[in-house]
Amino acid sequence: MHTNEDHIKLVNSLVETTIDSADGYAEAAKDADGARYTELFQRRAEERRSIASELQDEVRRLGGEPKDDGTILAAAHRAFLNLKDAVTKGDEAVINEVEAGEDYIKGKYEKALQDNDVDPQTRRVIEKAWVSVKSGHDQMRDIKHMLKH
Numbered sequence: 001m002h003t004n005e006d007h008i009k010l011v012n013s014l015v016e017t018t019i020d021s022a023d024g025y026a027e028a029a030k031d032a033d034g035a036r037y038t039e040l041f042q043r044r045a046e047e048r049r050s051i052a053s054e055l056q057d058e059v060r061r062l063g064g065e066p067k068d069d070g071t072i073l074a075a076a077h078r079a080f081l082n083l084k085d086a087v088t089k090g091d092e093a094v095i096n097e098v099e100a101g102e103d104y105i106k107g108k109y110e111k112a113l114q115d116n117d118v119d120p121q122t123r124r125v126i127e128k129a130w131v132s133v134k135s136g137h138d139q140m141r142d143i144k145h146m147l148k149h
Contacts, residue, residue, distance in 0.1 A: 002117045008064030010112055011122060014129065015055045015067045017108050021136075022048035024101045031094045041098070044136050051129045058125040092147045099144045102137040109133050 002010075025045035032038045056066035109130045112118070118126070 002115075002119075004062055005064075007119050007122050008059055008062050010115070010118065011055055011059050011062065011126070012064065012067045014108065014112060014126065015052050015059065016069070017105050018048050018052040018055060018129065018133075019067070019069060021101060021105050021133075022046075022052060024098065028094050028098045033091050033094075037091055037094065040139075047132055047136070051132055054125060055129060058122055062119070062122065095140065095144050095147060099137075099140040102133075102140045105133055106137040 022045045025041045025048060029038045029041035029045060032041060056068070059066035109126065112126050113123075113130060
């Protein structure tokens with residue numbers, strides 16, 4: 001049986017990952033060549049920030065202190081990618097990075113949803129966020145495959 005602290009830790013972990021995702025989309029919007037992708041990435045960044053806010057509200061409801069930024073590791077990873085890709089940027093490279101990030105966040109949400117001992121209200125909040133995460137993942141996967149053909 002999970003304690004309230006376990007639920008807070010789980011949701012805060014999703015908050016951090018979702019903020020990382022929003023930051024990643026914001027970076028991708030700056031790096032994209034075409035306006036089409038720039039607008040798409042900006043919309044997804046805003047959507048992820050909204051999801052993070054809802055998750056933060058759930059942490060507060062549980063009596064915890066919500067995380068308000070992403071992980072240090074993700075920030076370091078983005079800095080490295082910015083240096084590495086400075087020469088090779090292009091929409092395909094940006095989409096590949098975004099899609100890799102989407103694979104990560106999708107896995108994290110799937111793992112959270114496999115936990116059958118999550119508070120029912122917390123589960124509803126996670127499931128609502130999952131709909132957006134899955135949609136973003138599938139959209140980036142489809143764009144990646146389209147660019148390869």
